[in-house]
Amino acid sequence: MDTRLDKKQTIERWGIRFTGIVQGVGFRPLVSMWAHQLGISGFVYNDSSGVYVEAQSDIDTLQLFVDTIQEEQPRLCRITHVSITKIDPSVNDDDKEFVIAQSPVDGTVNTFISADTSPCDDCLAEMKESGRRYDYPFINCTNCGPRYSIIKSMPYDRERTTMSDFTMCEACHEEYVDVNGRRYHAEPNACEQCGPSYQLLDKNGNLCIVDDCFETAIEMISNGAIIALKGIGGYHLVCDATNDKAVQTLRERKHRKDKPFAIMAGSIDIVEDFAVVSDGDLDALSAMARPIVLLEKNDNFHASISELVAPNNHLIGVMLPYAPIHHVLVPHDAKWVMTSGNASGDSVIYDDEKAFLELQTIADYFLTHNRQIYAPVDDSIVSVVDDTPILIRRSRGYIPEPIHCESITDLPILAMGSDLKNTFASNKKQEVLLGPHIGDLASESTHNTFEWTIERYERLFDVKPKAIVMDKHPSFFSSNYGRQLSKTLNLPAIEVQHHHSHIAAVMAEYDLKYPVLGICFDGTGYGDDDTIWGGEFMLCYGAEYMRVAHIHVAPLPGGEKAVKEPWRQALWYLRNYYGEELPNIYKKWLTTLPKGWQILDKALQSDMSMMMTSSAGRLFDVIGCLLGLGNEHSFDAQIAIALESACANEEGRLLDFNYDGQVLDLVPAVQQIMDGYSQGESVSSLAASF
Numbered sequence: 261m262d263t264r265l266d267k268k269q270t271i272e273r274w275g276i277r278f279t280g281i282v283q284g285v286g287f288r289p290l291v292s293m294w295a296h297q298l299g300i301s302g303f304v305y306n307d308s309s310g311v312y313v314e315a316q317s318d319i320d321t322l323q324l325f326v327d328t329i330q331e332e333q334p335r336l337c338r339i340t341h342v343s344i345t346k347i348d349p350s351v352n353d354d355d356k357e358f359v360i361a362q363s364p365v366d367g368t369v370n371t372f373i374s375a376d377t378s379p380c381d382d383c384l385a386e387m388k389e390s391g392r393r394y395d396y397p398f399i400n401c402t403n404c405g406p407r408y409s410i411i412k413s414m415p416y417d418r419e420r421t422t423m424s425d426f427t428m429c430e431a432c433h434e435e436y437v438d439v440n441g442r443r444y445h446a447e448p449n450a451c452e453q454c455g456p457s458y459q460l461l462d463k464n465g466n467l468c469i470v471d472d473c474f475e476t477a478i479e480m481i482s483n484g485a486i487i488a489l490k491g492i493g494g495y496h497l498v499c500d501a502t503n504d505k506a507v508q509t510l511r512e513r514k515h516r517k518d519k520p521f522a523i524m525a526g527s528i529d530i531v532e533d534f535a536v537v538s539d540g541d542l543d544a545l546s547a548m549a550r551p552i553v554l555l556e557k558n559d560n561f562h563a564s565i566s567e568l569v570a571p572n573n574h575l576i577g578v579m580l581p582y583a584p585i586h587h588v589l590v591p592h593d594a595k596w597v598m599t600s601g602n603a604s605g606d607s608v609i610y611d612d613e614k615a616f617l618e619l620q621t622i623a624d625y626f627l628t629h630n631r632q633i634y635a636p637v638d639d640s641i642v643s644v645v646d647d648t649p650i651l652i653r654r655s656r657g658y659i660p661e662p663i664h665c666e667s668i669t670d671l672p673i674l675a676m677g678s679d680l681k682n683t684f685a686s687n688k689k690q691e692v693l694l695g696p697h698i699g700d701l702a703s704e705s706t707h708n709t710f711e712w713t714i715e716r717y718e719r720l721f722d723v724k725p726k727a728i729v730m731d732k733h734p735s736f737f738s739s740n741y742g743r744q745l746s747k748t749l750n751l752p753a754i755e756v757q758h759h760h761s762h763i764a765a766v767m768a769e770y771d772l773k774y775p776v777l778g779i780c781f782d783g784t785g786y787g788d789d790d791t792i793w794g795g796e797f798m799l800c801y802g803a804e805y806m807r808v809a810h811i812h813v814a815p816l817p818g819g820e821k822a823v824k825e826p827w828r829q830a831l832w833y834l835r836n837y838y839g840e841e842l843p844n845i846y847k848k849w850l851t852t853l854p855k856g857w858q859i860l861d862k863a864l865q866s867d868m869s870m871m872m873t874s875s876a877g878r879l880f881d882v883i884g885c886l887l888g889l890g891n892e893h894s895f896d897a898q899i900a901i902a903l904e905s906a907c908a909n910e911e912g913r914l915l916d917f918n919y920d921g922q923v924l925d926l927v928p929a930v931q932q933i934m935d936g937y938s939q940g941e942s943v944s945s946l947a948a949s950f
């Protein structure tokens with residue numbers, strides 16, 4: 261038998277389409293390298309849908325080629341879909357090579373971009389070698405570096421990023437066109453000769469003439485100064501976390517009474533000095549996204565870090581260096597406060613002019629650079645539960661990478677999110693694009709960031725929504741903006757109940773197509789019956805839901821005010837149970853209340869109409885309050901966090917409750933807590949019981 265002929269018969273040509281995050285991540289060179297190694301002919305190019313390959317060889321080799329590419333994906337690559345079509349093999353002798361071809365130009369954009377990521381090992385090693393990138397704080401390659409924060413428009417090319425202000429030197433350009441190097445089409449490629457650079461300025465914007473601005477900044481921080489540091493997605497305020505005075509000054513200047521600050525530790529060994537680090541925590545801390553990870557303080561915490569960093573909190577938010585600048589600046593043994601440069605609840609400041617305007621009264625010095633941050637992006641926050649990382653805030657390092665949700669509609673939707681800790685979402689078919697953490701929509705600056713970022717997503721990912729989804733709340737900024745958009749664009753407005761949307765989001769993420777009993781224990785959300793919901797048991801199926809049960813309703817004296825001041829609701833529980841005859845400990849508690857509490861006390865005895873709520877979050881606040889852990893919030897969830905911290909290692913006991921098939925009545929439990937506290941039972945045991 262003629263084997264030559266046999267082999268010839270099996271020659272095929274495949275058109276292979278890769279979608280996902282496949283551009284700007286070193287994907288074409290990888291394809292080209294494997295094609296050459298396997299003796300495959302054809303071509304590869306980027307287009308608006310991702311990467312397209314035509315490959316010609318025998319079937320086994322082609323299959324090996326496709327498998328290998330998927331196994332050997334570059335660091336930042338996320339292939340979401342591969343499709344293969346058979347086409348007629350080329351008989352042209354000129355087609356024996358494999359080449360990287362020009363991208364065809366067409367209008368639509370169907371590809372995604374990767375998040376801003378920490379430097380890869382190769383870049384970290386290069387930073388320690390003498391040369392153009394020794395300690396260079398803007399080092400990057402196709403496997404790492406800034407993306408989301410610098411891209412102005414698509415397709416992703418240097419001219420459409422904020423790196424367009426810098427012209428590559430000859431050496432950088434050679435790397436940029438070298439198909440075998442890790443900087444082939446690395447759009448932000450730069451070195452100290454041609455790229456951006458840092459400067460140290462005083463708070464009035466005057467240049468500090470020093471030999472080494474990094475050494476000087478380190479010295480200033482160790483002497484107690486507060487530095488505004490421009491990084492990847494915005495400004496941070498930095499000071500020494502071991503220095504009480506520096507932390508206190510930062511709190512005073514930032515008007516941030518006791519909301520915890522996050523820490524950047526110079527290395528993982530240092531984290532173990534002051535926090536308990538499980539294997540899961542370690543993975544989360546060193547993940548490519550480098551989020552802030554919430555860790556349990558250890559017994560040594562107080563000896564190691566200022567108590568003012570995270571008072572009344574058993575947790576401490578910690579991150580490891582994530583930008584090249586951190587690897588240059590943050591010493592191995594550093595424990596630095598690194599908190600977003602903004603007013604509490606606002607979006608992170610990223611514009612240089614605004615930074616000087618607003619941070620001038622807080623920072624002593626500015627360590628800033630001359631590359632524009634096009635889009636702000638705040639640090640992400642992760643909590644590891646049973647070795648599984650749970651994202652509490654999905655922002656830098658994660659966005660704008662899509663989340664694949666198999667069961668959602670093909671139609672592009674824009675969902676506005678809520679007003680507190682806003683995150684909006686839109687979709688391109690089954691790929692959901694979540695917005696960054698915008699902050700609380702309570703100031704003009706967050707409103708602007710919100711509107712600008714939505715508009716940017718539409719432009720960047722070419723999403724044209726066919727419907728707008730918003731929270732039912734009548735006065736949320738996000739809801740009203742959505743209603744207005746739907747009118748302007750003449751699109752249907754779909755109003756969703758707050759807690760139903762929490763459960764529906766989980767159903768979409770986990771592709772739950774069957775009926776689900778969702779339990780949503782939340783703060784407050786607008787209910788269907790004009791009360792405020794937040795302790796909900798919902799039977800959900802597809803887009804439908806039924807509220808099958810909920811936590812008992814209790815008045816929220818003063819409405820919104822009672823959210824910030826849980827003592828108001830606590831007073832109602834006390835009067836409702838004890839009437840005039842409060843136990844001594846609560847008589848004493850009355851003296852800790854803000855001035856004018858008697859007015860509310862009197863009103864509670866009248867038939868004043870009050871907002872009613874079934875919120876679980878409010879109940880946690882009330883219990884914390886009744887256990888003497890605080891009467892007012894200076895930041896969101898402060899008292900609930902104090903309550904959790906108070907549990908320590910106590911087991912607690914089972915408390916009473918009633919359930920009639922519709923209402924989970926926890927009032928008996930609240931009463932037991934009040935009785936226990938007034939009879940001298942320990943706060944930690946009562947906190948744990950609840």
Ligand SMILES: [Zn+2]
Pocket residue numbers: 379380381382383384400401402403404405
């Ligand atoms: Zn790199």
Ligand SMILES: [Zn+2]
Pocket residue numbers: 428429430431432433450451452453454455
């Ligand atoms: Zn250069």
Ligand SMILES: [Zn+2]
Pocket residue numbers: 678758762782783784785
């Ligand atoms: Zn909520």
